[in-house]
Structure formats: structure tokens, C-alpha cells
Amino acid sequence: MQVTVLGATGRTGLHVVRLLAARGYSVRAGLRSRHRAELLRGLPVEPVLADVTADPGDLVEAFKNSDVVISAVGAPDPEPESVNLVDRDGAIAAVRAAERAGVPRYLQLSAQFADAPDQGDRLVRSILFAKQISDSVLRKSALNWTIVRPSTLTDGPGTGRVKAARHLEPGRISRADVAAVLVGALAEPLTENRGFDVVSGDFPVAAALATLD
Numbered sequence: 001m002q003v004t005v006l007g008a009t010g011r012t013g014l015h016v017v018r019l020l021a022a023r024g025y026s027v028r029a030g031l032r033s034r035h036r037a038e039l040l041r042g043l044p045v046e047p048v049l050a051d052v053t054a055d056p057g058d059l060v061e062a063f064k065n066s067d068v069v070i071s072a073v074g075a076p077d078p079e080p081e082s083v084n085l086v087d088r089d090g091a092i093a094a095v096r097a098a099e100r101a102g103v104p105r106y107l108q109l110s111a112q113f114a115d116a117p118d119q120g121d122r123l124v125r126s127i128l129f130a131k132q133i134s135d136s137v138l139r140k141s142a143l144n145w146t147i148v149r150p151s152t153l154t155d156g157p158g159t160g161r162v163k164a165a166r167h168l169e170p171g172r173i174s175r176a177d178v179a180a181v182l183v184g185a186l187a188e189p190l191t192e193n194r195g196f197d198v199v200s201g202d203f204p205v206a207a208a209l210a211t212l213d
């Protein structure tokens with residue numbers, strides 16, 4: 001299975017590409033720029049330029065022959081202008097490009113409360129509103145979609161144990177565990193055409209995904 005990861009050199013994206021490669025997926029690693037390509041050195045992945053704010057035609061090229069796109073993209077700074085450019089417009093451009101490239105399945109790393117931004121933390125509200133719009137475009141797209149909404153991310157070690165459900169109380173979850181959820185979702189049909197919250201928890205990832213409500 002060919003999987004293209006957007007934001008592959010991000011803190012979560014890097015966990016995603018490592019895990020995909022370890023599990024034997026064929027991985028294309030989407031880079032915003034070549035500057036951070038060295039982070040992928042030694043990994044059996046194919047780097048490809050994929051800036052969601054650049055020419056959408058380049059994204060279509062980057063997605064060609066992909067069975068799945070996983071987007072782990074996030075704006076580099078929290079200013080509304082940057083957030084709207086990347087988390088809203090860029091994320092929408094990537095969904096449209098996946099449709100044009102004929103990609104069947106699309107997984108988006110979103111955020112808890114992106115489906116109800118007014119209930120989220122005031123400090124990240126512009127991000128939540130931007131993600132609400134792009135998540136909604138993905139849900140209404142022709143793609144088989146999955147939207148993963150983690151609570152606050154940490155750089156702690158992966159535990160392999162999470163809690164997943166349509167809605168959860170806020171918590172924390174490591175980026176490594178979020179990556180395990182994204183990769184685990186590829187093998188769990190219950191995640192198809194579904195959005196759900198994830199936090200750190202007691203269940204192995206596969207079991208948590210297999211009991212989604």
C-alpha cells in the first residue's frame with residue numbers, strides 16, 4: 001500500500017513515517033521544503049515536495065498512485081493569517097488535490113474541539129475554527145475520510161495505549177501515540193468516514209479503534 005504523508009518532517013509526521021516504514025508500507029514523505037529533508041535520512045521513504053500553500057498541481061503530482069494520504073500538517077505559527085493559510089486553505093487544497101489525483105482514502109490530523117471550536121481553549125480558537133472548515137470539506141468530499149482529533153500533544157514516549165471515541169474529556173496524548181492511531185486506522189474499517197477524539201488511555205490502539213462508537 002502506497003501512503004503519502006503530508007508534514008512528514010513535523011513532530012507527529014516523523015513518528016508517522018517511521019511507523020509506516022517499520023510496518024512495511026511504501027511511504028512517500030511530503031516536505032514543505034527540502035531544508036528539513038535530512039530528518040528523513042536513513043529511512044526507507046521517498047521524499048517529495050508537497051507544500052499545501054503552493055501550486056495545487058504539484059500536490060496532485062505528489063499524490064499520484066497513492067492509496068492513502070495522511071496529513072499531519074500544521075501552521076508553523078499560531079497567528080490567524082498563518083493558520084488560515086495552512087490549516088484552512090492549505091488543508092482544503094490538499095483534499096481537493098487528493099480528489100483530483102484519484103486517491104481513495106484520506107486521514108487528517110485535526111484537533112479536539114475542531115468540531116465545536118467555541119468550546120475549545122480560547123488560545124487556540126483560531127486554529128480550531130480553521131480546522132473546523134477544512135475538516136468539513138474533507139467530510140463532504142468524495143474521499144473515504146478519517147479525522148483524528150487529539151487532545152493536547154506531548155513529546156513523551158509512545159505507550160501504545162489510548163482512548164478513542166466520538167467525544168472525550170480533554171486530556172493529553174503523546175505525538176508517538178497519535179501516530180500509532182493514524183497508522184492503526186489504516187487497518188480498522190470502523191475508522192472510515194468517521195471523526196473521533198483521542199487521548200492517552202488504557203486500551204491498545206487496535207482495540208481502542210475496534211470499539212469506536
Ligand SMILES: NC(=O)c1ccc[n+]([C@@H]2O[C@H](COP(=O)([O-])OP(=O)(O)OC[C@H]3O[C@@H](n4cnc5c(N)ncnc54)[C@H](OP(=O)(O)O)[C@@H]3O)[C@@H](O)[C@H]2O)c1
Nearest residue numbers: 007009010011012032051052053073074110111151152153
Ligand atoms: N500542539 C497541540 O497540543 C495539538 C493538539 C491537537 C492537535 N494538534 C495538531 O496536530 C498537528 C501536528 O502537530 P505537530 O505538533 O506535530 O506539528 P509540527 O511539529 O509543527 O509539524 C507540522 C508539520 O506541518 C508542516 N507544514 C507547515 N506548513 C506547511 C505547508 N505549507 N505545506 C506542507 N507542510 C507544512 C511542517 O513542515 P516543516 O517540517 O517543514 O516545518 C511540519 O512538518 C497540527 O495540525 C496541530 O494543529 C496540535
